[in-house]
Amino acid sequence: MKIEVNGSVHEVDADADMPLLWVLRDLLGLVGTKFGCGMAQCGACTVHLDGNPVRSCITPVGTVGTRAVTTIEGISPNGLHVVQQAWTETDVVQCGYCQSGQIMTAVALLAKQSDPSDDDIDAAMSGNVCRCGTYQRVREAIHVAARLQRGGK
């Protein structure tokens, strides 16, 4: 079957039931998207389908269809998406394993809400687990990204 990932169409030899996560990681070599739980409990595998965040670990590749898949590797050509800039400025990451998923969820949030409140952030981000406990800086960084997105300093 064919899927479009980060702007390129790929022919993949996969059973329709195979989760998108493993297609990305093991068939396409896009390992920035992470495996954490396999049951949509941790958000480490978050990618976008036509801009909407989904848990790729429970998304059968056969259901993707013509929707565009965006992974962490595809949100900016140079790591300078406003969310990535904000993550750098706020020194968010620790072990870093969950951060692809955190960033993908945050990018989707900011696309819908340009100035989310703490409650909005809590609601959007509570599906993304971080065992290092970077939550506070994730929250701060989303506010910073919102400011950057609005053109503020």
Place this chain on the structure above:
Amino acid sequence: MTVTRRGFLQTAGGLVLSFYVPRLVRGVPRPQGPAASPPPAPNAFLRIGADDSVTVVLAHSEMGQGVWTGLAILIAEELDCDWSRVRCEHAPANLALYARPGMGIQMTGGSSSTRGEFDRYRTVGASAKDMLVRAAAARWKVAPGACRAENGIITHGTKQLRYGAVADAAMKLEPPAQVTLKSPKQWKLIGTKVRRLDTPAKITGAATFGIDVQLPDLRTAVVARPPAFGATLVDFDAAAALRVPGVEKVVPTATGVAVVAKHFWAAKLGRDALVVHWRDPEGKGFDSTNYTADLRALTMKPGAIVADVGKVDEALAAAKTTLEAVYEVPYLAHAPMEPLNCTAKIDGDRCEIWTGTQFQSVDQMAAAQILGTTPDKVRIHTTFLGGGFGRRANPQSDFVAEAVVVAKNAGVPVKVVWTREDDIRGGWYRPAYVHRVRVAVDASGSPVAWDHVVAGQSILTGTVFEKFMVRNGIDGSSVEGLADSPYLAMTQARRLSLHSPQTPVPVQWWRSVGNTHTAFALESMVDELAHAAGKDPLDYRLALLAQAPRHAAALRLAADKAGWGTPPPTGHARGLAVHECFGSIVAEVAEVSSDSGRIRVHAVTCAVDCGVPVNPLGIEAQMQSGIVYGLTAALHGKLTIVGGKVVESNFHDYRPLRMFEMPRVTVHLIASGAPMGGIGEPATAPIAPAVANAVFALTKRRLRALPLQLT
């Protein structure tokens, strides 16, 4: 510290600073194994490229705690290089080269990296700078003393040379026999807020964790392990597994049966299809509820004596007022975000391993033993670790040894990947413990006799560390934080004893180790004593801590910043705790409320005295991190074992703290100048008692078991 032996590794253009590292073994073990002590060899910690790049080689693993930045700061401080050109890489596994000073093995743990490497890494930087300056001076035919080096540039009068321009020449010089390190007043980087060097890789998906390793012809394996502690393999039928498209082989391992496939998904489906017969554990199998009752019963009598000062029994019998309390903590899994995994490739008597490990030396020896070879034939590539928390420092090298066996039996390079269920149910837990504490108080409510009995498994017994670290039946890690408690030290009569029963459940160090339970018992009991005496919990503690000024200062600072003594918001209450762990003292004040019986933690005010702060930005992150890790355990963490089987399996029933539960954490640093303490673990210990004490202030209900539950 001085450079004691020189050796240089020629690399593609540049300076490699090397020196002999003394292998100290005092009081700390080197693991056993077929490895004869390898002769000391040159050791490289630093490369300066002709392009001015500065590559710091890390003897410790980056698992979130920030060594990727902190150790580089130490070298850069003395090297006076351009910080923007600094990058890091993990060292290969090599005990002779990269054993942690004073530890004897190459490892990351015990919150020991920065303090353990403080002298060595600064010395490397200072030595390299000396050599670069001499190389430049020789080129200019001037005295080195007349040159200056700053920000990666050497200057003499109007002449300038970049470090990269003289790196090759510097490499040919003798390192200095001795260097003088900067005084703290001269520091430009140490003590300032430095952002992480691993951020670019980790925000773009480019960082390579063990699970991301890709090699030609690499296969993925998922292993069927015993479903219950104590269960053993009888036999298996591979036919159904082999019918799954992509599955190539099914091979036995020491731990179970491995399904080897083209990719993870096929391996996982193959394991689902695999038919395995297991022999149940003897009897009814281990039961965690019954076990806790057994531990409680054990604490009725003293165990192996850790400390016995004064006449405890007499003082308790004679006292007008005594308090007795029992505190309980359950088994806990580490649950790092990156499920365990290890890639192994075997070629004759050589083996290459790619994994995120905290325990290179132990893993190297374990792999060598399996392959009947010597550790030097085992190359370990340390990747980024998607969390460690102690789990990736396994004394049996469980996840590494298993991968080596699978690769050996399958005859192909294999990456063994654990599912989350494998991780949660796979053992190597923080042990369950019960503490029974009896305290006699005087008329003012101060303790005069303290009888403290701890019961719970020893982490170190049965490991290579046992003969060094378990003395007279006492595993020091079971009572750390207690044996050295200032509260006990100021109590005239005191007895601390320990029961260490054995169970079929494998246990391991878990972030802050013994302090995870000793701080809970101690700081809860002290709070109970304060309330029994009718005194403010802060004032009561400060009186007991008269001989522990650093504890008192941290507690006072946290309390001040939290507004202790001022009314909290309506429906909220505060509790506090202070604890020393791995050389640092952390005080925390928690502000809580109850929402239909559910405990909500709104704010945590933290004060930390780690002696000498290297990177305040990293320290703040580690305080937040430790608090979240400890809060997860305090509010949610519990494994239930029935019939030898773990009931919980994934994040839905082994709940991590989530964003909506994240309190506002503020961190206040105390640069006391005391010997440097650790930072990765100490914030974990005080949060459970701080919250429990706040819950008492709120509800007058004393919760003595973790996780804390009002309903």
